[in-house]
Amino acid sequence: MKPIRLPEPPSPTFGGGVTDIFEVGFSGATVRRAVVIGTGFPGSENQSLGLVRALGLADKHVLYRVTRPRGGINEWLHWLPVSLHKKLDYLIKQIVLLTSRGKKLAPLPSENGGGRVGLLSVLEADANQIVAMARETYEKDGPLLVVASGRDSISIASSIKRVASQNVFVVQIQHPRSNLDRFDLVITPHHDYYPLTPHAQEQVPKFLRRWITPRDPPDRHVVLTVGALHQIDSAALRSAASAWHDEFSPLPKPLLVVNIGGPTRHCRYGADLAKQLITCLLSVLVSCGSVRISFSDRTPEKVSYVITKELGNNPKVYIWDGQDPSMQMGHLAWADAFVVTADSVSLTSEACSTGKPVYVIGAERCTWKLSDFHKSLRERGVVRPFTGSEDISESWSYPPLNDTAEAARKVHEALAARGWRLRP
Template sequence: MTKDRGAPPSVWVVSDGRAGIENQGLGLAEAMGRERPIDLSVKRIGWKGALGRLPWWLHPLPRQTLAPGSDIAPPWPDIWIAVGRATLPLSMRMRRWTRGRTMVVQLQDPRMPTGPFDLVIPPRHDRMKGENVLPILGSPHRVTAERLAADYARFEDQLAPLPRPRVAVLIGGKSKAFNLSPERAAEMAREIETAVAAAGGSVLVTFSRRTPEAAKAILASRLRHLPGMVWDGEGDNPYFAFLAAADYVLVTEESTNMTTEAASTGKPVFVLKMEGESLKFRLYHDELRELGAARPFAGRFEDWTYQPLDETGRAAREVLRRFDARSGVG
């Protein structure tokens, strides 16, 4: 079937459905949609049995081994945006299946040769290079001024009366390189409590799915007596409302997503030390510090200004530029 050349390009965002992964693809696609109309679809995939744990090269017939509900079938999109290891067996074959008609964009470092993809968009601290590689600082995300304002409006009655400075506290958790033990959680709570009390402000605390339960309980109990809100996991997560309301943002160092989102607000971002070490993350935080976006938390709040980070918009414009070039537009 011939596509109407005047129609908006069809864009699929493909992932295994985990929110932190899917939101990277959606963030990029939505940024493209702010540049021009697109026809966006979200595709969530799974694999039969234990296939999802196998490396990409051990999926000889990926479409036949997808779990029920994985809607991956023609008509194929104009632009395929995939994120996460689970998508690799499909992404690496998409150009062959579509005879090159679909532009294949893979987010994150695929840890495989980049030849099967039209464009790979990894974090800069992964130090990937190549003609079809566009490194960005951090990761794509869905934070916009409009979204922050809309979410703030939903929680305004609870947030507006809180004393300033309002401090958003974004707590992640255990990862390959980092951990948040009860001991570190107690130290972190004391550091935050002391600084907020000294400033006469309030806290806006939210946790991720990766936050260990023991650490969450300690931080919540230690910070709940301060003015503010501590999200208990019930109902809608006020994460974006907290970013909108905050004067300062504290974020744990292991989360590229949360740090990048915080740095997109233009507000001072302070990085909370976790247990563990990672050269890649040290390089990432060094870049944020050089841009003036973030500093290590030293137990007190400081004011400064910087140009809000917009790597998602930059990546979106580059995807569209390359799409136009391969389509003969312009």
């Protein structure tokens, strides 16, 4: 049986994990802990957790979330600032309660209350609370690293930086549109700057350009990546290869893993793409030992239904029910090749971190910056379109995307420039 191929660990950028600048004659503050501010969306939070992991603080962080009211009319109000959305939700509830006899008025939601269902064990992000904690524990525990991701986290993270700049180092992941000096560092994919390119400007009416992100070119606060940050690295893959050995080692090779996301505003599709995928998979089955298909939380039922109906009874195909999230790590470690739908930057970035063949289906349906993302991957030789004519037994490779490790290196450098160091 052909052994599985895992990416080699990157060459050490820092001696023993840290460069000499962090070791010799250092007398500044040491960062030993982190706060992660998320929004409850896995793809977004995974980026922050991946960076924290790469910095060696996986076991030394606290997760906070910025939550919005959900259900009913709230699904139409997600474009409002979070604080305004919560107040409007409160007013709507009061009106409903006042028209119902025997009901008491609901308490006004505080900035630190009202978690989303299923997230009650996670702290609600409160800038004042985090600032107080950073200040009160500074002498004992050193500066606080704050890593935030997602649009709704921007106001919280920037407030923490503004009020407690001497006690915190704030990293904002994903582009915050403007005023980059609100943060110590911004980490964002290169394609987030696609709106500033001449080609993109041709697609946007002039009166709308000032509203399209970003408003300014990247400056010294910005670290540009190819794709999304994540928690996948060589150590994680090797651990997963061992943990899932009994499950995956008996499978006929080569193993093709198919990751299916869901349509987005800039990559629309439905059952038509599912049928195209089925046709292509049936064409390559002869060169596959086995195929494992996984759906995401965003996969429409009509897409999963068509694929399950057509391929569910094929002896070479296994459709994962998603019950054990850690199995996705097993897929990344043991797969010989991947097919990924073009809608997900996260799924594609994770697959490309393995250095194994990655085939993308549906990229021609993508528009705007998502199209630019896939174009950059093709130009790098990292992905190829999935056409159904591939021989999966014929492998090819490329330097694995190493965005998270590179971003972590930039954080080390930025801390050093401030006179701080990071020591887990």
